[in-house]
Amino acid sequence: MTVKINTKDGQIELTDDVIATVVGGAATEIFGVVGMASKSAIKDNFNALLRRENYAKGVVVTAAEAGICVDVYTVMSYGVKISEVSKNIQERVKFNLEHQLGISADVVNVYVQNIKVVGE
Template sequence: MHFGVPISIFAWVVVRLISVKILYPDKEAISMAVKIKTQYGTIDITNDVIATVVGGAATDNYGVVGMASKNQIRDNVNDILRRENYARGVVVRQEENGVAIDVYVIVSYGTKISEVSRNVQSKVKYNLETMLGVTANSVNVIVQGVRVLAD
């Protein structure tokens, strides 16, 4: 039996899928989207959009210096993430009736971490519901570091 070109294409696709999974293990989660059905059609909101809204809400709180990478060792990043990289500091998991969020932040030295975390949770939940119409079932705040701010 002669398969010719289709086998080589199949082999390339398998190798490509394996390499994507190795290089980007979170790729499956990133490509997922929240679907909202309206009378006019369907709205797909990707996890990157959700992560950007979450990052903006988190950094807009007193006591939060910035976002941290969820994979500090793998990404080799100890610095504060810029706005365009907020997705690297947020994990979005799809759930039956909404999403679960993990937010990785760096807080300011001298602030009450529990209070800052509560503020982040409530602001993230509020912004997701008002801006995107997405329900946050849980918002987990992971403090990756503490920074002393210069006067």
């Protein structure tokens, strides 16, 4: 899926990979997030953290009525309050999408795929 933005000079198309890079970068900046996980990590039995170039595997973008719906698959640090970290991810993702790409996210769903003990 691509998001199309019409401007006075023409049309801009944003691919899912561009959106996933912005979303993944925003999510990994939050305290308590260890990294991004694959959206099919449980099914594939794959627990590795995704690197920046693979954020698209941990973000699902779908079209909504007025904007987009974003699913973010994360790995969080042990001992953090998951609800607060998730809320911070939602706010940061919406902010970054609006200010960096000029698109609005109607819904940002945060899925916790794993909990890691940092330092081990």
